Amino acid sequence: MKTGPRRSGGAEPGREADLVRAAQGGDQAAFAEIVRHFQRPVYRVAYALTRNAADADDLAQETFVRAYQAIGRFRVGEPLYPWLSRIAVNLAYSLFRRRRRRPETPIEPLVEAGRQFGVEDDPAEHAAEAERRARLAEAFGLLSPEHQAVLTLRVVEDMTYEEIARSLNVPVGTVMSRLSRARTELRARFRARSGEGP
């Protein structure tokens, strides 16, 4: 089943297994290499789910701390990234629960809007585009954590259905139906907030 190119990064499968084995043996340099291989995709997931740089930083770091603690139980030969993304997603769920509300409006899109100001040919158009994306991010923040997670892994990470299923510990069929519902829900939320369709 083709589901688009991978954007996850990471090490070659053979190298990945070697690193895991070494890390399980207590080799901290090997674990540091694992961190370097996966820091970007883990941060991407963390940011997409929190939409806040400080939270994303915390969540990404904590993901690797939990991975370090549990790597002894990781089965060598399995792909690492779905496991890491699962930890990140579950940490994000915990964060959502602790807050008992949705993440705040992010400041980064606003900063980005200003950062690119003057570079674009048409600042007004750029501002409108940034505004639209901010609204879409807000609508995304109103989705259930499960819908946010499945959309993040598919849209931001380009993960295959099988990888998403492994990451979220659900059947592939559930991934398919959950993605469909998440997209429909996002469209409805966005329309309700902005009065238009994306």
Next chain:
Amino acid sequence: MSHLTGDQLSALLDGALEGRAREEAERHLETCAACREALAGLSAQESDLRAALEHDPGEAYFDEFAARVSGRLRAAGLSGAQARPAEGRALSDWFRSPRKLAWVTSTAAVVVVAGIVMITGREWKMPLLSSREIEKPAPQGESARPPVAQPEAAAPAPAARKSAPAPGEAPARGDQAKGEAPSAARLQQAPGPSAPTSRAYEVRRSPSGEDVPVHRPGEFVYRPPRAAAPPPAAPGQPVRVTKQRYATPMGATNEAQASRGGARPATQEEGATAQVAAPEPSPAAPATAGKAATAADQARTYAYQQEAEQKLDSARKLAEQVPRATPAFGNVRAFNRDAADPFAGQSTYTRTTARNAQRLTALAERMGVPSAWDSAAGEWDRVLLDTAGGPLENETRYQVARARYMAWHGGATEIRTKRATEALEAFLARVTSGARHDQARRWLAEVKP
């Protein structure tokens, strides 16, 4: 064929339809404009969402990320703690795994006790455990210990220490660790011989999500120790108290939960991710003080971010009013992006304020309007409150002076002249040579001829 369903459109978008289903869907799309439009809409939404959810913190962030993770692991005292074989079926594995060993030991203990009971039961008449006489609470005078311990007396620290994994040993499960504190508290305040021993306390979940002990008249009640109430909020900062926990890093929150000795069982996700317990806090006073300082730093950072959010929003609105960036300041990718960030090793609060000051500076460079420089200078002033007296004071003062000068340069007013003069003089008083000194002198000569 009727219109494509949401599931079909979604699967088509992902290229997940195969074989005949795909052919049929594609044939339908050739003839149905509505479905083509719906698919295009989904595709556009996907692109927009990807752009909306992505954020690049910059190369410098990732250059130091592994080191920060390493620092967090060291702070948690986890060096080498994860090293142990994954799964094994050898007999020796049963004795290497504390959990399996505990299972074997407890099973053996049950067998031995059952054997003893069977042997002695033939000789003595055992009291019935369901007897009402046994369950009846003892008179106050008969109890050797006070029935309800003070929260301080039931501090879970010793038990928590006991449950902390030794280096090389498998850490305990999160739910086990969380359940340890109340168990230890129960042991410490074991009631008299005739008090009910089969039940520590019952709880009900309050609307706020807390577990509240259910108290019945005449019944022994264990009250878990509660976290100390936060200090009252300062006037004008009502949100800060309630949001402090949000800014606390996950590790710190877990530790806080463990230190509260909460009896709430671990939730499903916590159990799934935290296959191991969060590291127990060290009993050493300096470590506690350090964690308190970190928590305070995080709380400050969060409160600050709320303000920064509004400030950056104002800056963005300001940017929308400017028709075009001043060419002299155009096309600057980011403030100091290529240079190493001098604030990298600072506290979270300082790094956050400095980062926002850098962003506002970059924004001001692009906009080229004095009010944007005023905002940037104000933010650098805030950073200065933290860096004053430290190695980064001169760097911060330079940024303040530069922003104040640029604001004055863009639109000289009495207050901007005053502030630029003060900032430049303060910088020159501390930095007496070098390129920045010379530049600041030239700026001062312009501002105050």
